[in-house]
Amino acid sequence: MTCLTFFRRCRPLQFHVTILTFKACDSYDWNDTMFMTIAAESDNQDPNRTSTLTKSISVQFEVKMLLTVKSDSTTYLNFTSEEPAPKEVTITYRIYNTGFKDFPVNVTLFFPTKLEHNFEMKSYEVVMKQNKTKCTASTDQKSKDCPLENKCVAMVCNTFDLEKHSAAEFTLSGKVHFRDLDQKAANLPFLKKYKGDSGKVTFMSAIKVQYDKDRYVLESHTQKNKGGSTESQFPMRKTEVRVDFIILPNKLLIISTGVGVGLLLLIIITVILFKLGCFKRKKFGEEEEENLQDSSAEIPFPALTKSDQTSEDNQNQEEASHLLSSTPTNGQIGQSETDNKSDQPCEENASE
Known part of the structure; x- marks a missing residue:
């Protein structure tokens, strides 16, 4: 509410403003607007004249x-x-x-x-x-x-x-x-x-x-x-x-790729081993012969001279002739045995 106070002649005009507060009931059905009328009075005012002011105020509610x-x-x-x-x-x-x-x-x-x-x-x-x-x-x-x-x-x-x-x-x-x-x-x-x-x-x-x-x-x-x-x-x-x-x-693609790569590596390794001879089979006795060959190759004999070789050949011939002379043939052995057998009864008769 605004209260206006007037003074005569050249005195300054003064306004006294009063703030009016009031509580509103939330259960009341307020309209969109409310009207407030303000009335002003003065001692030197013409009694036949009224000083009023009506103001329209919008009504709003705070919501949360x-x-x-x-x-x-x-x-x-x-x-x-x-x-x-x-x-x-x-x-x-x-x-x-x-x-x-x-x-x-x-x-x-x-x-x-x-x-x-x-x-x-x-x-x-x-x-x-x-x-x-x-x-x-x-x-x-x-x-x-x-x-x-x-x-x-x-x-x-x-x-x-x-x-x-x-x-x-x-x-x-x-x-x-x-x-x-x-x-x-x-x-x-x-x-x-x-x-x-x-x-x-x-x-x-x-x-x-x-x-x-x-x-x-x-x-x-x-x-x-x-x-x-x-x-x-x-x-x-x-x-x-x-x-x-x-x-x-x-x-499925990962498994098939893994299997294919594995087979390819297996084939490559097999070919390399085959080239190196890892799959050749040996017969019975070949291993002993190879061992003998390896041992003879490891122990070399000294080289013979011509004179040593000639004497060795002569010695071998003498031994061979000796064996032939001392060993009878089969026919000679059978004849001597029959002669001995035939002579035995004659000697027995003579003694008698």
Whole structure:
């Protein structure tokens, strides 16, 4: 309330400003505006004249809310070339009204359906746990409304009242997978088939809560621009899900390559050993003859002179002739024996 005091003649005009504070009942159904009338009186005022001022004031309520992501939401998924089937992703956002007043809100969820590496999300839906509203995909959302870098889908939910000291939960669910992952594994370069391949994408989603800025004020989201003006921003929360894919090495190719290289080495080693004579078989007695040859080769005899050789030959001839003279032939031996036998009875008769 402003009190004006006037003085006569040339005395300065003085203003006395009084700040009026009062408490408002939160249960009262306030209109969008309220009117306040200020009346001023003075002792020297004309009694037939009234000094009043009526001012229109906008009525706004302070609201408080907290946006969180539940801990049981999906944060990581992985796919392999052996298990490329789609998997379920579930993200639950929680909106909690910590203020003292109910207020209507509009909830919108943003998320991409296609990313790099042929990542795709299908059969998606947004469901509110309390069943106070329904959410549908909207095609009227402009690209600037999407807070994500990639093109995204906007799921717009119907307006509903967020009750004081209560929470509302929105669950985003859908099937995600890497399209044609098995074909990508088959079309890998030859060398990459031995060590495999891998990659990752980041699936990001966001939730935005909108309300009537003229009726409600969220002080925690009021920011000052560089020019000094204030701009109320709608609360928003983002979350990420890391999705990896792994192409496993080709086991059949590794095994077949190992077997082929092993056989090739075995053939090479066999040929080398054959060239070195490791596979030649020896007959019975050849080993002893080779040993004798080796021993005779190790002990050399001294060389004979011509005179020694001549004397040795003469000696051998003498020994041979001696043996021939001393040894009778078979015919001579048989005749002498018969003569001796025939002479024996004659000698016996003579003695008689």
